[in-house]
Amino acid sequence: MKFRTLWDNITFLGLEERDEFKYKEVVLMNKLVAIYAMLMAGLIPVEVLINGWELVWLEGIVILLCLSALIFNYYKWFTFAKFYFYVVTSLIIFGLGLAIGKGTGNDLFFIPVLVFPSMLFNNRAVILILSILAGVQFLLLNYLQTVVEPTIYVKPEIKNTIRFIFYTICFVVVYFEIYYFKAINYRYQKLLATKTQEVENKNQEIIDSITYAKRIQDAILLPIHLVKNHLSDSFVLFKPKDIVAGDFYWVDEIDDKVIFAAADCTGHGVPGAMVSVVCHNALNSAVREFDLTEPGKILDKTRELVIKQFSKSTEDVKDGMDISLCVLNKKTFMLEFSGANNPLWLLRKNDSEIFEIKPTKQAVGKGDLSKKFETHQIQLSQGDLIYIFSDGFADQFGGDKGKKYKYKPFKDLLVANRTKSLQEQNNLINFEFEKWKQDLEQVDDICVIGVRI
Numbered sequence: 060m061k062f063r064t065l066w067d068n069i070t071f072l073g074l075e076e077r078d079e080f081k082y083k084e085v086v087l088m089n090k091l092v093a094i095y096a097m098l099m100a101g102l103i104p105v106e107v108l109i110n111g112w113e114l115v116w117l118e119g120i121v122i123l124l125c126l127s128a129l130i131f132n133y134y135k136w137f138t139f140a141k142f143y144f145y146v147v148t149s150l151i152i153f154g155l156g157l158a159i160g161k162g163t164g165n166d167l168f169f170i171p172v173l174v175f176p177s178m179l180f181n182n183r184a185v186i187l188i189l190s191i192l193a194g195v196q197f198l199l200l201n202y203l204q205t206v207v208e209p210t211i212y213v214k215p216e217i218k219n220t221i222r223f224i225f226y227t228i229c230f231v232v233v234y235f236e237i238y239y240f241k242a243i244n245y246r247y248q249k250l251l252a253t254k255t256q257e258v259e260n261k262n263q264e265i266i267d268s269i270t271y272a273k274r275i276q277d278a279i280l281l282p283i284h285l286v287k288n289h290l291s292d293s294f295v296l297f298k299p300k301d302i303v304a305g306d307f308y309w310v311d312e313i314d315d316k317v318i319f320a321a322a323d324c325t326g327h328g329v330p331g332a333m334v335s336v337v338c339h340n341a342l343n344s345a346v347r348e349f350d351l352t353e354p355g356k357i358l359d360k361t362r363e364l365v366i367k368q369f370s371k372s373t374e375d376v377k378d379g380m381d382i383s384l385c386v387l388n389k390k391t392f393m394l395e396f397s398g399a400n401n402p403l404w405l406l407r408k409n410d411s412e413i414f415e416i417k418p419t420k421q422a423v424g425k426g427d428l429s430k431k432f433e434t435h436q437i438q439l440s441q442g443d444l445i446y447i448f449s450d451g452f453a454d455q456f457g458g459d460k461g462k463k464y465k466y467k468p469f470k471d472l473l474v475a476n477r478t479k480s481l482q483e484q485n486n487l488i489n490f491e492f493e494k495w496k497q498d499l500e501q502v503d504d505i506c507v508i509g510v511r512i
Contacts, residue, residue, distance in 0.1 A: 088141055088179050089132060095148070096125045121151050141179050145189060148172055149196055156200045160209030169197035171233050269302045269329060276303050276332055279339055281310050289317045290387075290510050294485035298451070298492070298505040305331020306449045306504035309342055316352055317387045321506045323401065323449035325378040325424070331504065338380045338423065341365045354384040354397035355434035362399075362423045362432075369425065379424015383447035385510075392439040392512055397432045399423045401449065404470070406477055408442030413470045443512045444477060451505035452488070457495035464495055473509075481509050 099122045124147050131140035152168040176189035283295045289312050297308060305324040312318070320342070324334040341364035345357045365379055381400035388394075396403045398418025405414045419432045439445070453466045472491055476484050488507060 088144065089129060091175075091178070092125055092128045092144060096122050099125065121155075124151065145172070145175060145179075148175070149193065153196055153200055157203055157207060158210045161201075161204035166197060166200045166204070169193050169200070172196075174233065266302070272329065272332060273303050276307075276335070279336065280307055283308075286310050286319075290319065292481055292511040294481040294507075294509045296485050296488055296505065296507040298489075298501070299327070300451070300501045300504050301328040303329060303332035304504040304506075305335055306451065306506040307335045307339055308506055308508055309339065311343075311346055313346070313352055315388055315390045317389060318346060318352065318354075318357070318385070319387070319447075319508065319510075320382055320384040321401070321447040321449055321508045322380045322382040323451070323504070323506070324380040327504045334378045334380070337368050338365055338382075341368070341423075352386055353434055354386050354395050355432040358382065358384060358397050358399055358419075358423055358432040365423055366425050377425045379422045379426075381418075381422055381449070383418065385445065385447060387439075387510070387512075392441070394437045394439050394445065396435045396437065399432065401447065403435075404446040404448075404473070405437065405439075406444040406446070406473065408440060408444075411474055411477075413446075413474060439512045441512050444473075445510050445512075446473060446507065448507040449504065451501075451503035452492060452507060454503055455492065455496055455505075456499050456502060457497050461499065464492075481511055484509055 125144070128140045128144040128147070131137075131143060149169075149172055152166075152172065156166050156168070173190055173193040175193075176186045180186050180189070283297065286293060286295055286308075289310050295308050297304075297306070299306070305327040307322050307324070309320040309322060310317070322335070322338060322342075324331050324338055326334060338361070341361040342357070344364055345351050345360040349360055351357045351360055362379070369378065381398075383398045383401040383403050384396070385403065386395040396416050398416070399422050400418055400420060402418050403416040405416060406412075407414070416435050416437065419430070421428060421430060421432070453464050453469050455464050456462065457464065472488065473484070476487050479487070492505070
């Protein structure tokens with residue numbers, strides 16, 4: 060039990076947390092250093108038996124040089140420790156091989172050194188360079204042993220015995236390296252599979268939660284097919300980037316007036332969806348609780364309510380939304396519009412050019428400036444087309460050069476298809492988006508609303 064504790068302490072030397080998967084190379088190196096040192100210590104009795112006590116001090120120095128790599132790991136110099144251990148091991152083998160001379164088989168110890176880089180380094184270039192160096196040192200040592208006189212004398216009659224011992228040690232070390240490396244890899248593959256499964260389970264839990272959040276968001280938004288109950292000739296193209304969206308469309312009707320909007324809240328996904336709930340509720344309150352029907356006043360009140368809601372936080376929250384808000388009198392065809400950074404596009408029945416109604420340059424939320432939202436009045440005629448939208452379509456990257464779609468081509472697309480039914484326009488806009496996007500990721504939520512008077 061005490062040995063096991065000592066082994067564990069060596070294995071995780073320098074690591075603050077005992078996560079073998081995270082520190083695979085460090086753990087493996089600590090074990091290799093300890094085992095190499097033990098093998099060298101095991102050679103001491105052989106050295107004493109063959110040559111007496113004369114060179115035992117050299118064995119001790121070799122052991123200390125190996126163990127010093129653990130000191131660097133203790134001080135968290137992990138990469139340096141790996142290179143140091145490789146260099147020291149190579150120099151020891153090269154130096155002893157040159158000192159003892161040819162005939163003992165000590166040059167074969169470069170075979171374990173050849174395996175060493177692939178065990179402890181992840182960089183292919185480093186592995187290749189160090190492996191080539193080991194091969195070069197092996198060839199160089201063989202050459203120098205034929206031209207340089209050895210400094211440590213070994214009796215010819217015991218060279219065969221030493222060679223047999225060295226061959227055996229070399230075989231054992233290589234076998235250990237390969238077998239242990241495969242065993243370690245198998246262990247880490249199992250750990251990787253376990254952790255991958257854990258991540259997949261967590262991801263599934265998150266997806267399930269977000270999917271349920273989508274059900275809640277869908278319950279808040281009016282179903283798209285019911286929008287036609289308020290705007291008989293219309294379409295809504297709604298494409299969240301993720302499962303839930305920061306964009307939302309909003310429709311309400313009071314007497315002869317239909318109030319509808321396309322909103323783009325800060326962010327997308329779950330954060331955007333949370334902001335959209337706050338902004339959606341604020342819009343509802345402005346219209347239903349405060350009985351407002353003028354779009355500029357609706358946005359003023361909505362902004363006030365959003366700021367009030369976020370001011371409850373201890374942090375300075377500046378989230379909010381950009382929005383195009385329209386109020387259409389179904390009897391007189393009088394359209395009132397107010398925008399927060401997002402415009403309204405008007406395409407008259409007999410025109411081939413889109414007229415843009417500018418928004419107020421201010422978001423619905425906390426900002427550096429605070430001014431009243433402007434209300435625009437436009438008298439429409441039967442057959443006129445109006446479009447409101449978020450910036451997701453125009454900002455989508457795609458095409459042959461991976462650039463943004465931009466607003467000018469978007470206008471041209473709408474003008475080119477102005478005579479088609481709004482359902483066809485919806486399909487064509489969606490088709491154009493997918494064609495433009497190709498295999499790239501959707502960058503933002505998309506909301507486009509088209510209405511024909």
